[in-house]
Amino acid sequence: MKFTTAASILLPLITTSTAFTPAAFISKSNNLKCFEKNSGCLATSDLSSDVKRSWSLSMSTETEAEAATTESETYEFQAEVGRVMDIIINSLYSDRDVFLRELVSNAADACDKKRFLSITADSSESAAAEPEIKIKSDKTNQKLIIEDSGVGMTRQELINNLGNIAQSGTKKFLEALGENKQNINLIGQFGVGFYSSFLVADKVRVVTKSMTDGKVYSWESDATGGSYTISEVEDDPFESNSGTRLEMTLKEDAFEYMEADKLGNLLTKYSEFIEFPISLWKEKTEYESVPDVEANKELKEGEEAKMKTVPKTVEGFELMNTQKPIWLRSPKDVTEEEYKEFYKTAFKMGYDEKMAHTHFSLEGSVECKALLYVPGMLPFELSKDMFDENASNLRLYVKRVFINDKFDEMIPRWLKFIKGVVDSDDLPLNVGREILQKSKVLNIIRKRLIKKSLDMINEITKDEDESKYIMFWNNFGKYLKVGVVEDDLHRFEIAPLLRFFSSSSEEEYRSLEDYEGDMKEGQKSIYYITADSKAKASKSPILEKVTSKGYEVLYMVEPLDEICVQSLARFRDYDLVDITKEGLDIGEDEEKEESKKTVEKLNEEFKPVLEYMETLLGGKIKKATMTTLLKSSPAALVQGEYGMSPSMQKYMKAQSVALGDSSMPMGNMNQAVLELNPENPIVKDLQRMVEMEQNEKENFGMLIYDVAAMTSGYEIEDTGDFATRVMKLMNSQAVADEADDEVKDAEIVE
Numbered sequence: 001m002k003f004t005t006a007a008s009i010l011l012p013l014i015t016t017s018t019a020f021t022p023a024a025f026i027s028k029s030n031n032l033k034c035f036e037k038n039s040g041c042l043a044t045s046d047l048s049s050d051v052k053r054s055w056s057l058s059m060s061t062e063t064e065a066e067a068a069t070t071e072s073e074t075y076e077f078q079a080e081v082g083r084v085m086d087i088i089i090n091s092l093y094s095d096r097d098v099f100l101r102e103l104v105s106n107a108a109d110a111c112d113k114k115r116f117l118s119i120t121a122d123s124s125e126s127a128a129a130e131p132e133i134k135i136k137s138d139k140t141n142q143k144l145i146i147e148d149s150g151v152g153m154t155r156q157e158l159i160n161n162l163g164n165i166a167q168s169g170t171k172k173f174l175e176a177l178g179e180n181k182q183n184i185n186l187i188g189q190f191g192v193g194f195y196s197s198f199l200v201a202d203k204v205r206v207v208t209k210s211m212t213d214g215k216v217y218s219w220e221s222d223a224t225g226g227s228y229t230i231s232e233v234e235d236d237p238f239e240s241n242s243g244t245r246l247e248m249t250l251k252e253d254a255f256e257y258m259e260a261d262k263l264g265n266l267l268t269k270y271s272e273f274i275e276f277p278i279s280l281w282k283e284k285t286e287y288e289s290v291p292d293v294e295a296n297k298e299l300k301e302g303e304e305a306k307m308k309t310v311p312k313t314v315e316g317f318e319l320m321n322t323q324k325p326i327w328l329r330s331p332k333d334v335t336e337e338e339y340k341e342f343y344k345t346a347f348k349m350g351y352d353e354k355m356a357h358t359h360f361s362l363e364g365s366v367e368c369k370a371l372l373y374v375p376g377m378l379p380f381e382l383s384k385d386m387f388d389e390n391a392s393n394l395r396l397y398v399k400r401v402f403i404n405d406k407f408d409e410m411i412p413r414w415l416k417f418i419k420g421v422v423d424s425d426d427l428p429l430n431v432g433r434e435i436l437q438k439s440k441v442l443n444i445i446r447k448r449l450i451k452k453s454l455d456m457i458n459e460i461t462k463d464e465d466e467s468k469y470i471m472f473w474n475n476f477g478k479y480l481k482v483g484v485v486e487d488d489l490h491r492f493e494i495a496p497l498l499r500f501f502s503s504s505s506e507e508e509y510r511s512l513e514d515y516e517g518d519m520k521e522g523q524k525s526i527y528y529i530t531a532d533s534k535a536k537a538s539k540s541p542i543l544e545k546v547t548s549k550g551y552e553v554l555y556m557v558e559p560l561d562e563i564c565v566q567s568l569a570r571f572r573d574y575d576l577v578d579i580t581k582e583g584l585d586i587g588e589d590e591e592k593e594e595s596k597k598t599v600e601k602l603n604e605e606f607k608p609v610l611e612y613m614e615t616l617l618g619g620k621i622k623k624a625t626m627t628t629l630l631k632s633s634p635a636a637l638v639q640g641e642y643g644m645s646p647s648m649q650k651y652m653k654a655q656s657v658a659l660g661d662s663s664m665p666m667g668n669m670n671q672a673v674l675e676l677n678p679e680n681p682i683v684k685d686l687q688r689m690v691e692m693e694q695n696e697k698e699n700f701g702m703l704i705y706d707v708a709a710m711t712s713g714y715e716i717e718d719t720g721d722f723a724t725r726v727m728k729l730m731n732s733q734a735v736a737d738e739a740d741d742e743v744k745d746a747e748i749v750e
Contacts, residue, residue, distance in 0.1 A: 072231035075159060099200055101270035102193030103146050103246060104278065105401050107133045110150020110244060111276045114211060117151060134317060136281035137258035144248045144257055152210040152242035158219045158230055200257055201248035207233060211242035264320060273325040273400040279317035286312050325400055327371035327421050331359040343373050347419050352376045355472060358456045366444045372420035374456055378475045386478060387413050397423040409442060411449050414483035417476050418453050454493055470509060473499045481564040495571055501534050503543060503553040512571045520550055525577040528554040530562050530645040531713050541633030541711050546579050548631050549586060553579060559651035580645055582638050582673045584629065595628055602626035602678050612690050613674060616701050622671040630677035635708035637672040646713035674708065699725050
C-alpha cells in the first residue's frame with residue numbers, strides 16, 4: 001500500500017507546527033504516557049516513564065560500508081503512516097533543526113531501555129561499556145549518521161515500529177485531525193520523532209542489532225515511496241552487543257547539516273543535558289612543536305636545537321554534552337560553587353555573578369523541577385528593549401531535552417529578566433513540542449515560578465549588604481513597576497519591593513514601608529509628586545504645600561512611576577495621593593473645612609485678578625484660583641483630577657513623534673489650573689496693577705504664568721516671547737513695543 005493521497009485532505013487541518021517522538025507509533029501499551037518514551041533510534045520495549053538513564057554505547061567510525069544482505073523483503077506502509085509522513089514533511093514542524101533533537105532523544109531512550117533490561121541480564125552484558133551516542137557526517141556521500149548502542153530492534157520490531165502505527169496512538173491522532181482543526185493542539189502526548197528525519201533526508205537507512213537475538217537488520221525507505229525494505233545484514237558494524245545506526249541521505253537544501261559547527265550548535269542547544277555521552281566527529285587544528293630545519297642548519301655542536309610551532313589537522317570524536325543538569329538533583333546535594341558555575345556556563349554569563357538563586361521542585365498531581373537565577377546585571381539583550389522577544393532567559397526542558405525558550409505563558413513579562421530552567425513531563429505541549437498550551441498544569445507551574453521569584457527578590461532585600469538590593473533595583477526596578485501595572489494578582493506583593501527618592505531622602509531610596517513607618521501622627525495619605533528629575537521635584541512650588549506641614553513626599557521621576565502608583569492607588573491602609581492634582585486636601589476634617597471657606601473668601605477678594613488672568617491666559621489654563629497651601633512661591637500649576645502630569649505629557653508627545661505623528665491633541669482635560677498665593681508680594685503687585693489698569697500688568701501676569709509653568713514642570717511654548725518679557729522687566733526701554741515701532745516708521749515716512 002502506497003502513501004495515501006488522503007494526506008492532502010489532512011494538511012489544511014495542520015494549523016500549528018508540531019513534532020514528537022516515535023514512541024506513539026512504537027508502544028503497544030495503552031498507557032498514553034509511555035508514548036513520550038521513545039525507543040531510541042528505534043527501540044521497542046514498553047517501559048515505565050520513570051525508568052532512569054545511565055549507560056553508554058559505541059559506534060563504528062566507518063561512514064558506511066554496504067554490508068552483504070540476505071532475505072531482502074519489501075513491505076508496504078500502513079495507510080496511517082503514509083498520512084503522518086506526508087503531514088510531517090509538509091506541515092508538522094516549523095523549524096527542521098529539531099530533527100536532530102528528536103533523533104538524539106530517541107537514541108538516548110534506546111540507551112535508557114538497554115540499561116533497564118541489562119539489570120537482569122547476565123554479567124557480560126551488565127559489564128559492557130557505557131552506552132553513548134555518536135554523530136558523524138559523510139560529505140562524500142552526502143550522509144549524516146547517528147549511531148547509538150541502545151537496545152536495538154529485531155526484524156519484527158522494525159516492522160511494528162517503523163512500518164505501522166500502534167492502534168492506540170495513530171487512529172486517535174488522525175481522528176482528532178479529522179474532527180476539528182483545533183484538536184491538533186490537544187494531542188501533545190503522541191510523538192513521531194523518527195519520521196522527522198525526512199525533513200532533511202530523501203532516503204533513510206536504519207541498521208540495527210537487537211540485544212535479544214544478536215542479528216543485524218537493515219531497514220530502508222525514502223520520502224516519496226509507499227514501501228520499505230528489510231533485509232538481514234551479514235556483517236556486524238557494531239562494537240557493542242546491540243545498537244542502532246541511522247543513515248540519512250540528505251536533501252540538496254540540507255547539506256548544511258553535514259557541517260560540524262552547525263551540528264555542534266544544535267547539540268549544545270537541544271541536547272547538552274542528555275545523560276548519555278554524545279560525541280560529534282570534528283576536524284580540529286592542533287599545534288605541535290617540531291625542530292626548525294632552516295634555523296638549525298648552522299647549529300653548532302652543543303647548542304640546543306631551535307623549535308617552531310606548526311598546525312596539524314586532526315579528526316576525531318569530541319564530547320558535546322559536558323554540562324550536568326544540576327536542577328534534577330536535590331538542592332541539599334548541590335554546592336554554591338556548582339550553582340555559580342552552572343549559571344555562568346549554561347547561560348553564557350561568564351562575565352557576571354548571579355545575585356540570587358532558588359532551586360525547587362513540585363510533587364503531587366504536577367511534577368516539575370526548576371532552577372531560577374537573578375542576574376547580577378541587566379542582560380545585554382534587554383538593555384535596548386526590556387521585553388526583547390529574542391531574549392532567551394527561561395528555558396523549558398522535558399526529560400533533559402531542550403524544548404523552547406520562547407514560552408511567554410510560562411512566566412509574566414515583568415519577570416523577563418529571570419534566568420533559569422524548568423523541567424517537567426506534565427506540561428501540555430502541542431504535537432511538535434514547540435508550542436505550550438494553556439491548562440491547569442501550566443497555571444500551577446506559572447504561579448509557583450512567580451512565587452519563588454518574588455521570594456528570591458525578597459531575600460535580596462533582607463541581605464546585610466544593602467547595596468545589593470540597590471544594585472538590583474537600578475537594574476530591574478522598572479520590571480517590578482510593570483508588574484504593579486499589569487499583574488492584578490501580585491500587585492500588592494510587589495509593592496513593598498518598590499523604591500523611590502523623597503523630599504526627606506534625596507540620595508537614598510525609600511520603600512513604601514519606610515514611608516509608612518515615618519508618617520506623622522494624624523497623616524492619612526502617602527503623598528507623591530511627579531517630575532522629570534529629583535532636582536525639578538525638589539524645586540517645585542507644589543512641594544511646599546505638603547512639606548510645610550512636615551509630611552514626606554515621594555518623587556516619581558519616570559513616566560513609568562506615575563502609571564505604577566496610579567495602578568497601585570493604595571498601600572495597605574493609605575491612599576497614594578498626587579499633590580500635583582487640583583483640590584489637594586491636607587489635615588483634619590475641621591482644618592479642611594476652614595481652608596475651603598478661606599479660599600472662597602480669597603477668590604472673592606481677588607476676583608478681578610483671577611478674571612484678568614483667565615482672560616490673559618485663555619487656552620493655556622482651565623481656570624485660576626487662590627490657595628492657602630503655597631508658602632513662598634507666588635504661583636503654581638496643577639492638573640485637574642483626570643489630567644495628565646507635565647512629565648507624562650512630554651513622554652506621550654515624544655512617543656507620538658517617534659510613531660510619526662507630531663500632533664498630540666491634549667484637549668481641555670490637560671489644561672492646568674493656575675493657583676495663586678495671596679500672601680506673596682508679587683501677587684499683591686499684580687493685584688495693584690489690575691486695579692490701577694497699569695500697562696505693565698500684561699507682561700507681569702505672563703511672567704507669573706511662565707515662572708509657575710517652568711517650576712511646576714511644564715515647557716515654555718514660546719521661549720522668544722519669554723525672553724522679551726524678562727528683558728522688559730530688566731529695563732523697560734531694552735525692547736521696544738511693536739506699536740511704538742509702527743508709530744516711528746510712520747513718522748519717518750512723512
